[in-house]
Amino acid sequence: MINKHSPLPIYYQLEQGIKEMIEKGQLKPGEMIPSERELAETYDISRMTVRQAINNLVNDGYLVRKRGKGTFVAATKIEQPLKGLTSFSEDMRARGMEPGTKVLDFNIVPASAALAQLLDVREGADLYEIRRVRLADGLPMALETSYIPCSIVPDLTREIVSGSVYEFIEKDVGLSIRSAVQVLEASVARKMEAELLQVKEGAPVLLLQRRSYLDDGRPLEVVKSVYRGDRYKFTIEMERSK
Amino acid sequence: MINKHSPLPIYYQLEQGIKEMIEKGQLKPGEMIPSERELAETYDISRMTVRQAINNLVNDGYLVRKRGKGTFVAATKIEQPLKGLTSFSEDMRARGMEPGTKVLDFNIVPASAALAQLLDVREGADLYEIRRVRLADGLPMALETSYIPCSIVPDLTREIVSGSVYEFIEKDVGLSIRSAVQVLEASVARKMEAELLQVKEGAPVLLLQRRSYLDDGRPLEVVKSVYRGDRYKFTIEMERSK
DNA sequence: AATATATAGTGGTCTAGACAACTAGATAAC
DNA sequence: GTTATCTAGTTGTCTAGACCACTATATATT
Numbered sequence: 231m232i233n234k235h236s237p238l239p240i241y242y243q244l245e246q247g248i249k250e251m252i253e254k255g256q257l258k259p260g261e262m263i264p265s266e267r268e269l270a271e272t273y274d275i276s277r278m279t280v281r282q283a284i285n286n287l288v289n290d291g292y293l294v295r296k297r298g299k300g301t302f303v304a305a306t307k308i309e310q311p312l313k314g315l316t317s318f319s320e321d322m323r324a325r326g327m328e329p330g331t332k333v334l335d336f337n338i339v340p341a342s343a344a345l346a347q348l349l350d351v352r353e354g355a356d357l358y359e360i361r362r363v364r365l366a367d368g369l370p371m372a373l374e375t376s377y378i379p380c381s382i383v384p385d386l387t388r389e390i391v392s393g394s395v396y397e398f399i400e401k402d403v404g405l406s407i408r409s410a411v412q413v414l415e416a417s418v419a420r421k422m423e424a425e426l427l428q429v430k431e432g433a434p435v436l437l438l439q440r441r442s443y444l445d446d447g448r449p450l451e452v453v454k455s456v457y458r459g460d461r462y463k464f465t466i467e468m469e470r471s472k
Numbered sequence: 473m474i475n476k477h478s479p480l481p482i483y484y485q486l487e488q489g490i491k492e493m494i495e496k497g498q499l500k501p502g503e504m505i506p507s508e509r510e511l512a513e514t515y516d517i518s519r520m521t522v523r524q525a526i527n528n529l530v531n532d533g534y535l536v537r538k539r540g541k542g543t544f545v546a547a548t549k550i551e552q553p554l555k556g557l558t559s560f561s562e563d564m565r566a567r568g569m570e571p572g573t574k575v576l577d578f579n580i581v582p583a584s585a586a587l588a589q590l591l592d593v594r595e596g597a598d599l600y601e602i603r604r605v606r607l608a609d610g611l612p613m614a615l616e617t618s619y620i621p622c623s624i625v626p627d628l629t630r631e632i633v634s635g636s637v638y639e640f641i642e643k644d645v646g647l648s649i650r651s652a653v654q655v656l657e658a659s660v661a662r663k664m665e666a667e668l669l670q671v672k673e674g675a676p677v678l679l680l681q682r683r684s685y686l687d688d689g690r691p692l693e694v695v696k697s698v699y700r701g702d703r704y705k706f707t708i709e710m711e712r713s714k
Numbered sequence: 715a716a717t718a719t720a721t722a723g724t725g726g727t728c729t730a731g732a733c734a735a736c737t738a739g740a741t742a743a744c
Numbered sequence: 745g746t747t748a749t750c751t752a753g754t755t756g757t758c759t760a761g762a763c764c765a766c767t768a769t770a771t772a773t774t
Contacts, residue, residue: 239757265724276759278520281725289531294689297725298766304689410710416658416678416701434676436658459658466708468652481727507754518729523755539755540736 232273240275244283252292252303262300263293317396318374322366329394330365334426336388338380345377348441349449356380360391363426364455370427371461372438376453382444399450407450410442414464419456427458434459474515482517483524490525494534494545504542505535559638560616564608571636572607576668578630580622590683591621591691598622602633605668606697612669613703618695624686641692649692652684656706661698669700676701 231247232240251257263269266284270277284301287293294304322329339359346353357377364372376395378386383403390398399405415437424431436457442450457464473489474482493499505511508526512519526543529535536546564571581601588595599619606614618637620628625641632640641647657679666673678699684692699706 241757267724276761278760279758282757284725295725296767298723298768300724300767412708412710414656414678414706414708415704416676416699418660418674418676432660432674434658434660436656436678457658462657464656466654466656466710468654468708483727509754518731520730521728524727537755538737540738540753542737542754 232275234275240273241279241282241286244269244273244275244280245286248283248287249290249292257303259303261303263303265300317394318364318372319394319397322364322371325366327366328368330368331392332363332365333360333388333392334363335359335361336391341377341379345452348452349377349379351379351381358383358386358391360395362391366461369461371458373423373426373456374453375455376451378451382448382450395451405444405450407442407444408447410440412438412440414438416459417456423456427456429458429460436462436464438464474517476517482515483521483528486511486515486517486522486525487528490529491532491534499545501545503545505545507542559636560606560614561636561639564606564613567608569608570610572610573634574605574607575602575630575634576605577601577603578633583619583621587619587694590694591619593621593623600625600628600633602637604633608703611703613700615665615668615698616695617697618693620693624690624692637693647686647692649684650687650689652682654680654682656680658701659698665698669698671700671702678704678706680706 232243234240236243248257248263257263264272266277266280269275269280273280284293284295288295288301291304293301295301319329337359338356340354341349341351341357343353345357346355349357351357357379360374360376360378362374362376363370364374378395380386382405383399386395386398396407400407417435417437419427419429419431419433419435421431423435424433427433427435429435436459438453438455438457440451440453440455442453444450474485476482478485490499490505499505506514508519508522511517511522515522526535526537530537530543533546536544538544561571579601580598582596583591583593583599585595587599588597591599593599599621602616602618602620604616604618605612606616620637622628624647628637628640638649642649659677659679661669661671661673661675661677663673665677666675669675669677671677678701680695680697680699682693682695682697684695686692
């Protein structure tokens with residue numbers, strides 16, 4: 231595994247060797263690797279050199295050190311392509327429920343001053359206004375009102391809107407969403423909302439406003455949602471970007 | 473800058489010292505820092521110890537090494553130290569309000585099965601249980617109950633807890649938080665909560681549960697908070713990691 | 715049986731060197 | 745002048761130890 235006369239640094243050879251064993255499954259998650267002293271003796275190198283190799287693998291998330299116990303293969307990294315940036319449909323499927331949609335309204339309306347600012351269009355510009363009841367396993371989960379500039383997605387139809395708009399935009403229009411800002415807030419259901427969500431007036435609801443941005447930075451959409459407080463929890467993972 | 477008899481490791485002291493100089497602007501982007509040998513001689517420590525400090529700062533993006541030339545302060549470190557991963561105190565200050573704290577309870581309790589699993593400790597292990605009313609500009613904003621393994625932060629006191637625990641942990645204990653998982657949910661205030669938050673029973677509240685992880689992956693803390701729905705909105709920015 | 719205490723093994727920190735690889739500038743040779 | 749060479753200074757790699765802090769287990773002690 232280690233060739234002392236290779237031009238490659240020893241720590242690097244060891245690092246790659248261990249990484250390979252992890253990727254090939256010869257070292258499994260949770261398994262302890264040989265101790266630093268043992269590795270040093272095995273390959274007749276200094277412990278500090280072993281540490282340099284292990285340090286790199288720890289930084290890359292392959293290994294986890296536990297003082298007094300040993301060094302272990304890290305639990306498999308979770309792949310999260312768009313951490314929390316899921317559409318309603320994806321969100322529900324991830325929760326093991328079948329998403330559904332009932333379109334209440336599908337209109338083209340002029341942008342109000344507030345919406346114009348949020349979507350970066352002129353006041354009065356054409357916007358789709360889409361009001362939908364979102365279902366999970368057939369039961370109402372949320373009430374959604376979204377606004378999208380007609381200029382960005384010219385050929386939206388009521389049919390498309392009864393499915394996943396995001397999927398349409400990514401697959402057929404060829405635009406992709408890069409980022410979003412969400413604001414969450416607790417409230418209670420008003421009469422109209424309560425009826426549509428099939429809960430009692432005054433029941434807890436989660437208000438969610440999301441603004442999505444395209445890859446080029448243009449705002450794509452503003453969505454205001456009212457989620458049933460008894461059925462929906464919003465989970466978000468945050469990580470310090472190194 | 474370096475105290476050899478401090479319980480804090482030498483490399484850490486040096487690391488913090490350099491980081492501070494960068495953050496205060498005493499070392500400017502592009503500027504070369506003293507060479508490793510020079511630092512070692514100045515503080516009468518080993519060069520390997522200096523390297524450990526510098527390595528960490530390079531990994532964190534504060535410094536850039538250039539072989540044969542020197543080590544330089546990195547160009548504009550992107551400021552997103554903990555996007556959304558802020559403590560209550562930071563959160564309130566960012567909103568232009570002055571944070572405050574009233575400690576209701578500060579006990580050591582045995583870990584329940586559920587908490588033991590969340591915090592990765594044995595059932596029955598000692599945990600701090602900290603119950604606090606969090607104030608913003610003197611008015612109640614949230615009710616917080618947090619659990620921290622005593623094994624990780626052995627010397628927590630009621631005094632510390634009346635300020636920012638995160639700041640204490642980062643600055644004095646020398647641990648830093650890498651990631652967190654938060655779950656948000658809408659609910660209504662129960663009687664006890666309503667009294668402490670000074671709202672009516674049944675008023676909307678935002679329930680927030682956060683689990684924080686340290687750099688080494690160990691869970692540090694589980695916090696369950698009840699925020700006043702009329703005063704608090706939770707904002708989160710999400711970005712597709714390329 | 716419950717509780718201290720020792721012990722072996724682990725990673726964490728640190729030393730005082732060494733030589734290699736690289737950069738930049740000064741100096742010498744052409 | 746141009747080119748090659750030397751030289752001082754830098755980071756990169758590596759050694760062979762040392763002691764500390766922590767964990768788990770085995771062993772006395774009570």
